[in-house]
Amino acid sequence: MERSSTSSCDETNGLKKGPWTPEEDQKLLDCIQKYGHGNWKEVSKLAGLNRCGKSCRLRWTNYLRPDIKRGTFSEEEEQTILELHALLGNKWSAIASRLPGRTDNEIKNFWNTHLKKKLLQKGIDPTTHMPRTDNLLINSLANIPPDQLLAAANNICINNALACRYSTTATELAKMLYLGNILQFLNTTSTSIDQLHHQYPSPLILDPQLEALLHSNSAGISPYPPAQTSTFPNLNVTQTILCPELEETSIKSNTFTQNINGTSQYGTSSMCNNYSITELVSASSPKPFVVNTEDQTTKSNIISPKDQFSNSSTSTTFDALGDLMDDEASKYYWKQIIE
DNA sequence: AAGCCGGGCAACCGCAATTAG
DNA sequence: GCTAATTGCGGTTGCCCGGCT
Structure with missing residues (x-):
C-alpha cells in the first residue's frame, strides 16, 4: 500500500x-x-x-455517530462510572466501552465537571477513591528537618498525652492519623535521636517522655509490623504502625463508611493500614484541605492551604499545625484522650 | 446594561501503540 | 527489522453561556 x-x-x-x-x-x-x-x-x-x-x-x-446517547447521565450510569473509575482509573475508553452510547470524551468531561467535585465534597479522594483525611500537613512534613519535626511532635503529642483511646469520628481519626504519622515518621526514620542530635546540632529539647518513647521505638520495641515504605523523600525508612488503639479504633469506627454513597466499600477495614502516610498524601496536588466532621455533609472544615498557614497568627508550620489541633473541638478531643 | 467570572463541553494536542510498506 | 503513517487515548485548552455584581 x-x-x-x-x-x-x-x-x-x-x-x-x-x-x-x-x-x-x-x-x-x-x-x-x-x-x-x-x-x-x-x-x-x-x-x-x-x-x-x-x-x-x-x-x-x-x-x-448515530448510536450516541445524549443528555444527562442517569443515576445508574453515574454509579457505573464511579465503580469503573475506582477499578480502572482514568481509562476513559475502557469505561466508555461499558456504557453504551457514551463516548470517552463525554465521560471524561462528566467526571471532571461533576463526579470529581461530588467525591471531593464527600471527602473522598477522586484519584484513589479513598476517604481523604489530608495530606498538606503531611506533605509539608517531608521538607522539614527532623529536629524541627521532633520539636513539633514533642509539642503536640506531649502536651496532649500520647495515649490513643477509642474514637468514633472522622475528625478524631484524622487527628489520630496526623499524630500517628508524625510518630511513625519519628519512629521509623533510621536516624536515631542521637544521630539527629549529631546531624542537626541546633538545640533540640525533647520532652523526656517523648524521648523515651522514641528511644524505645528506635530500639525496635514496637509490636507492630513494618508497613509500606515512607513517602517522605530522601529518607530511606520503613513505616511501622505505632498506635495499636488507633488500629482498633478504626475497626470499630464506621464513620468513613457513611461517605461512600451508602456502600460498605471502606467500612470495616483497618484504618491504620489503609491510611498510613501513603494514603494520607493525596495523589492530587494542593487542593482544599478537608477534614471530615461528625456531620459528613458539612463543609465547614474545609480549609484552604492559604488559610491554613498564611492567615495564621503563628509563625511556623508547626505552630500552625498546633493551632489546627487546638481548636475548641480539639480540646474536647484531647481531654478525652487524656482521660 | 455592561463587565466579570466560573462551569460545561467540544475540540485540539501530544504521546504511544499499531499497522503497513 | 526499520520507518513512517495512522489510530487510539488521555490531558488540556479555549469558547460559549448563564449567573452574579
Missing part, C-alpha cells in the same frame, strides 16, 4: 481547525454513509472537507 508522505494532521497544510459547522457535519455524514470510515484521511478527502483525518474521526466518534 502506498503511503502518503505528508503528516495526517499538519497545520501547515492550511487545514481547518475549530468548531464544526452544520455543513461540514453533513458532508462528513454523507461521506461515511456512502464509503464507510476505514481511512480517515481518505474520508476527509472524499467528503471534500478541509480537515485532517484526525479531526474527522474525533467529530464522528464524539458527536456524529
Whole structure:
C-alpha cells in the first residue's frame, strides 16, 4: 500500500481547525454513509472537507455517530462510572466501552465537571477513591528537618498525652492519623535521636517522655509490623504502625463508611493500614484541605492551604499545625484522650 | 446594561501503540 | 527489522453561556 508522505494532521497544510459547522457535519455524514470510515484521511478527502483525518474521526466518534446517547447521565450510569473509575482509573475508553452510547470524551468531561467535585465534597479522594483525611500537613512534613519535626511532635503529642483511646469520628481519626504519622515518621526514620542530635546540632529539647518513647521505638520495641515504605523523600525508612488503639479504633469506627454513597466499600477495614502516610498524601496536588466532621455533609472544615498557614497568627508550620489541633473541638478531643 | 467570572463541553494536542510498506 | 503513517487515548485548552455584581 502506498503511503502518503505528508503528516495526517499538519497545520501547515492550511487545514481547518475549530468548531464544526452544520455543513461540514453533513458532508462528513454523507461521506461515511456512502464509503464507510476505514481511512480517515481518505474520508476527509472524499467528503471534500478541509480537515485532517484526525479531526474527522474525533467529530464522528464524539458527536456524529448515530448510536450516541445524549443528555444527562442517569443515576445508574453515574454509579457505573464511579465503580469503573475506582477499578480502572482514568481509562476513559475502557469505561466508555461499558456504557453504551457514551463516548470517552463525554465521560471524561462528566467526571471532571461533576463526579470529581461530588467525591471531593464527600471527602473522598477522586484519584484513589479513598476517604481523604489530608495530606498538606503531611506533605509539608517531608521538607522539614527532623529536629524541627521532633520539636513539633514533642509539642503536640506531649502536651496532649500520647495515649490513643477509642474514637468514633472522622475528625478524631484524622487527628489520630496526623499524630500517628508524625510518630511513625519519628519512629521509623533510621536516624536515631542521637544521630539527629549529631546531624542537626541546633538545640533540640525533647520532652523526656517523648524521648523515651522514641528511644524505645528506635530500639525496635514496637509490636507492630513494618508497613509500606515512607513517602517522605530522601529518607530511606520503613513505616511501622505505632498506635495499636488507633488500629482498633478504626475497626470499630464506621464513620468513613457513611461517605461512600451508602456502600460498605471502606467500612470495616483497618484504618491504620489503609491510611498510613501513603494514603494520607493525596495523589492530587494542593487542593482544599478537608477534614471530615461528625456531620459528613458539612463543609465547614474545609480549609484552604492559604488559610491554613498564611492567615495564621503563628509563625511556623508547626505552630500552625498546633493551632489546627487546638481548636475548641480539639480540646474536647484531647481531654478525652487524656482521660 | 455592561463587565466579570466560573462551569460545561467540544475540540485540539501530544504521546504511544499499531499497522503497513 | 526499520520507518513512517495512522489510530487510539488521555490531558488540556479555549469558547460559549448563564449567573452574579
